[in-house]
Amino acid sequence: MDVLTDAIAAMRTGRPHSKRHVLAAPWGMHFRDYYGAAFHVVLQGSCWLLPPDDAAPIRLGVGDVVFLQHGAPHALVDHPDTPARPFDPAREVPTPSVDSSATVLLCGAYVLDTARPHPLFTAVPPVIHLPAKLGQRDSLRAAVGLLGDELLTPRPGATGVIGAFIDTLLLYILRTWFEEQAQEVPAAGWALALQDPAVSGALDAIHQAPERDWTVADLAASAGLSRAAFASRFSTLVGRPPMSYLAWWRMTTAARLLRESDQPLATVARQVGYGSGIALATAFKREYGVTPGRYRTGLVTAH
Template sequence: MDVLSDAIGVMRTGRPHSTEIRKHAPWGVRAEPFSGAGFHVVLEGTCWLIPPTGPAIALGVGDVVCLPHGCGHALTDSPSLSLTGAPPASLRAMPPSADEGATTVLLCGAYTLDRTRPHPLFEELPDVIHLPARLGHRTPLRAAVDLLGDEIANPGHGTGAVVSALLDVMLLYILRAWLDEQTDDGPATGWAATLRDPAIITALRHIHQEPARQWTVEALGATAGLSRAAFSRRFTSLVGTPPLGYLTWWRMTLAARQLRENDKPIQTVAQLTGYTSEFAFARAFKREYGSAPGRYRQQSRR
């Protein structure tokens, strides 16, 4: 099991979407905050991204910028351009501006995410991830950008499925690149270090692959090749929570998804997430979500 893929998978909802946007200077658009993540890739020309806080970010051809928390921002050809009353951006309908000045072409995408229970890896991400274009760097990400841009510009049979799959690939490559950069800048910390620690990532993969197994700290430590005490200290230091605390969090996250997305009996959901007693499962679930499993299922479908 892939921990990074799982971290994204438990939060993803709906289908991602994207479009190519062409603007001529002077121009500026606003993007309101939303419950998801988005990205912009500069295919031609230059522009500026205005984040909610901090200085404007200059973007050139090949630059990728990701907003993993869906924060509001603006895009413009000049940081000095007044954006008061600027039109809101829409991935589905952004007509080209009048042909007056330099052209900027952007490839933009958006993902809807369930923010009610974000994976701790996502909580560590900054509001803005800027990945400047560098010759010979991030070749897979560049290839995904090229494929996505070509599919949008030249749609054919199956384009909907192709674009959706490429957008998933884009998000993974963007997060990979950011995680790699954390180690380039010095010793990694947090989840960037966690995913590079062979012992802890092995234990995490076992938790993700077998959430129903009756794990103990000693058993998880054995999968990592560490003693109980050494494993517990290392896991807690890197992940930010004790091993069995993360196990419970992951079980409850999977249980909530099962309750939202299918009609399996609650007893079955309990067994799939490591509880032999429906009562024990209901008690643990209510402690995490504030409502009983059955009520949670009803409320999530309204």
């Protein structure tokens, strides 16, 4: 597992979903506050995104992708002056014929725990707009095309395929944004951390083996840097010292294991580098404010 994949997996709390919309002007859809993140893709035609917090409208064309990491209230309209009706996913809307005047959108949402995001997400702006660029972002466009085709003509296995494609689309959106940010001047933070061989290598090592008794010296040696140089570079790009990040990731991994499995606490403790269930329970309560048992019971009750 790499850092970007792990960051998403640690925050995911439910299955993503998406829907294809065919719209004839005038039209407007208002999306309420959502516990997670949302995305929209223009497959045909054009429209306007009315972002959260009354920010300036953004015109979207064919192939444009937008990602809203906080799922804040926003709207899509055929024109900025068109009123937007509340979007109800349970309400069936008559679908017009797909002619040259129709706008075709691919809209979806991810169920993510934004209350405790991976620090990687703190670098992501509230709205990411990735305009279509001829000859660029081929992987992103391919993922969009595959998801759009599957939603247009569902076939056997569609449920699993669509979920996998939506997850893949999220990875491509974030990868594209981070890679392009790393090319900006000046670039810093996680955009550079994912591209920096020393820091990204250390992050991968921590994510692949959180149970290992890592030291700054170990990580520095694997990066081919002195202890001081490595610690300084890691802290600057990641936003916290190596051992602080390791402790945070261990707790985050423990929470995910408690959420997704029924493994005994002692087993979870061994997988995240704690010598006993008691040691993990103490650290977990300090971090989350509840014991691992109450955390797991609360999740069961909530569902």
